[in-house]
Amino acid sequence: MFPGFFEWIWDGGHMLFMGGLWYALGIIGLGLTYCIFKAAIETAQGDGEGHGHGDEHH
Amino acid sequence: MDSALIPKGVQRCSLGKFTLLIAVVGAVLLWGVYAMLLCWIKGLNQTNMNDYYGFALWIWADLAVIALGGGAFFTGFLKYIVGKDELKNIINYAVLIGFICYSSALLILAIDIGQPLRGWFIFWHANVHSMLTEVAFCLSCYFAVLTIEYIPLILENRQLNKVPFFHHLAHNMHGIMAVFAATGAFLSFFHQGSLGGVSGVLFGRPFGYREGVFVWPWTFFLFTWSAAAYGPSFTLMCTKILEKASGKQLVKDNVVDLLAKISGWMILTYIIAKIADTLYWALVTAPARGHTLMDFYSNNPVYGIWILVLEIVLGGIIPAIILVVPGTRRNGYLRMTAIILGVIGVSVNRWVMVLQVMAVPVMPFDFWAMYYPSWQEVATTILPVAYGIILIALSYRYLPIFPQEPELNPVD
Numbered sequence: 323m324f325p326g327f328f329e330w331i332w333d334g335g336h337m338l339f340m341g342g343l344w345y346a347l348g349i350i351g352l353g354l355t356y357c358i359f360k361a362a363i364e365t366a367q368g369d370g371e372g373h374g375h376g377d378e379h380h
Numbered sequence: 381m382d383s384a385l386i387p388k389g390v391q392r393c394s395l396g397k398f399t400l401l402i403a404v405v406g407a408v409l410l411w412g413v414y415a416m417l418l419c420w421i422k423g424l425n426q427t428n429m430n431d432y433y434g435f436a437l438w439i440w441a442d443l444a445v446i447a448l449g450g451g452a453f454f455t456g457f458l459k460y461i462v463g464k465d466e467l468k469n470i471i472n473y474a475v476l477i478g479f480i481c482y483s484s485a486l487l488i489l490a491i492d493i494g495q496p497l498r499g500w501f502i503f504w505h506a507n508v509h510s511m512l513t514e515v516a517f518c519l520s521c522y523f524a525v526l527t528i529e530y531i532p533l534i535l536e537n538r539q540l541n542k543v544p545f546f547h548h549l550a551h552n553m554h555g556i557m558a559v560f561a562a563t564g565a566f567l568s569f570f571h572q573g574s575l576g577g578v579s580g581v582l583f584g585r586p587f588g589y590r591e592g593v594f595v596w597p598w599t600f601f602l603f604t605w606s607a608a609a610y611g612p613s614f615t616l617m618c619t620k621i622l623e624k625a626s627g628k629q630l631v632k633d634n635v636v637d638l639l640a641k642i643s644g645w646m647i648l649t650y651i652i653a654k655i656a657d658t659l660y661w662a663l664v665t666a667p668a669r670g671h672t673l674m675d676f677y678s679n680n681p682v683y684g685i686w687i688l689v690l691e692i693v694l695g696g697i698i699p700a701i702i703l704v705v706p707g708t709r710r711n712g713y714l715r716m717t718a719i720i721l722g723v724i725g726v727s728v729n730r731w732v733m734v735l736q737v738m739a740v741p742v743m744p745f746d747f748w749a750m751y752y753p754s755w756q757e758v759a760t761t762i763l764p765v766a767y768g769i770i771l772i773a774l775s776y777r778y779l780p781i782f783p784q785e786p787e788l789n790p791v792d
Contacts, residue, residue: 323504335508339517343503346521349563353556354528361548368544 385539385778389786392777405769412763415756416491424494426756432749435734437757438492443575443730445481445488445764446519447603448723450611452478452526453568456561457608458642469635472533472781473622474615479526480771484764486523491760511574511581518571525564528553533779569604576603579733586669587676588737590661598657599733605653609646610726612639613699613719620716622776628789630782640715644703647722651696658692676740678748683736687728695725 323330323340330336381395392398419426429436455474459467490496502516535541535550573596579588580597590597616639623630662673677685702708702718709715739749753761775781 323506327504329505339506339508339513343517343521346517346563346567347524349559350521350524350528353559357549357552357556360552361545364548364552365545 382778385537387538387778387780389791390789391791398773398777401773402770405766405773409763409766409770412759412766415759416763418756419491419494419760420496426754428752428754428757430749430751432738433735433751435738436751437753437761438488440731440734441761441764442485442488442492443734444727445484446572446575447607447726447730448611448614449478449481449485450568450572450607451613451615452481452529452611453522453561453564454608454611454646455615455639456529457565460558460561461565464638464642466635466638469782469784470615470619470631470639472779472783473619473631474612475526475529475533476772476775476781477615477618479523479530480764480768482519482523482526484768485519487764487767488760511577514574515571515578518567518574522564522567522571525560525567528560529557529564532557533775533781536780537778568607572604572607573600576600576733579737582737584742585737585740586666586671586742587740588733589665589669590657591665602650602654602657605646605650606726606729609643609650610722612643613647613703613722616640616643617716617719617723618772620719622772626776628785630785630788632784632788635784636715637710640703640709640719641706643722644700644709644718647696648700648704651692651700654696655692658688676736680748680750682750683732683739683748687732687736691725691728691732695721695728699725 323336325332386392415426427436451474455467455471458464459471490499493499502513503520506513506517532550532553535546535553540546541550576599577597579585580590580592580599582588588599590599592598592600616636619631619636666673666676674685677683677688699718699722702714703722708718735751739751741747741749
């Protein structure tokens with residue numbers, strides 16, 4: 323639910339709950355977008371070797 | 381036939397043997413899917429839930445797998461935020477277990493709500509005064525985090541990793557994994573807590589009701605604490621099961637010892653808080669509302685006083701002592717006994733906080749309501765177990781889950 327939607331009320335509950343949800347989704351979305359774009363750029367530049375993380379998992 | 385997909389430096393069973401395992405477990409999975417379809421097509425009359433038991437086996441299973449899946453967020457927190465670098469050798473498996481637990485929880489919820497096509501209502505038409513709304517938000521977001529943590533593992537499959545884009549993507553996701561892990565720890569703190577808060581705020585249900593701080597009853601904190609305490613134990617239990625099944629050591633003893641030690645200290649501190657909470661509830665909170673402790677226990681087969689002993693003594697004090705004392709923790713047999721007792725203990729805790737809360741009579745005309753799940757409920761609860769086994773089998777076969785495996789099991 324966004325502000326402006328007919329059920330929306332400008333109170334603490336809505337701001338805290340929905341703000342928290344969009345904040346968390348924002349971090350996840352931005353993080354994932356950053357990884358995808360960076361990978362796409364690196365792939366386009368042909369930077370395919372030399373990361374050396376073959377033995378590193380998480 | 382599939383050797384090109386198997387990680388380098390490790391050995392796996394033949395494809396025929398593997399397919400047979402998947403087929404056997406897949407049959408159980410299909411049984412669960414059949415029961416799930418019955419619930420969706422015919423409705424919740426397929427269950428034995430009633431006016432007393434609006435929450436039943438499914439919600440217990442939900443709460444139990446979410447607690448047991450807590451190993452993912454807590455191990456991630458220890459690895460990325462606290463800096464326990466040894467845990468990098470078990471974090472992949474913890475993430476996989478967490479992914480299975482949380483996807484199972486969401487699947488069970490999708491069956492439980494009866495009309496899964498309306499599942500999105502809780503996000504768009506949110507009741508911001510409900511603990512369960514917070515649970516739904518954090519659960520879904522955290523599942524997204526777990527998926528993001530699991531994706532790099534998939535991309536590190538031998539063949540997928542040859543694709544430059546996937547190779548870079550996996551590398552970049554590893555690079556900012558601390559951000560996702562921190563977000564996951566934040567989300568887990570709130571949804572684990574809110575699951576506990578649900579029973580804690582039910583002032584009409586004196587078995588579950590607790591006092592607390594601000595809007596959070598003590599059960600809020602106890603649930604988060606117990607998930608962080610027992611979740612790593614469940615990860616260790618699954619690791620041991622996989623080691624037995626594969627006939628190989630997959631994680632070095634020092635890593636197992638470290639995680640068992642952390643789990644032990646967390647269980648010890650949790651059980652002290654739980655005992656204090658139980659005593660205050662039994663001696664102050666409940667008497668203030670006209671109840672005695674024994675009003676909440678009965679001679680029936682499910683809700684006797686033994687369940688309190690099972691949860692706190694067998695499932696709490698004993699595993700805590702075994703895992704905290706170095707001598708007993710380093711004994712493999714005793715360590716595994718403690719881990720199994722702990723897993724039983726936290727599952728019993730979720731059982732009483734979901735089912736006993738509703739079974740205890742609260743009105744003069746009430747009685748001890750009993751509940752026995754229908755076969756459809758049992759089948760749909762076993763369904764995630766079968767799904768979990770299949771996903772673990774596939775991941776173990778094709779993905780580099782255990783970084784120490786090649787070193788511990790050199791291939792000639």
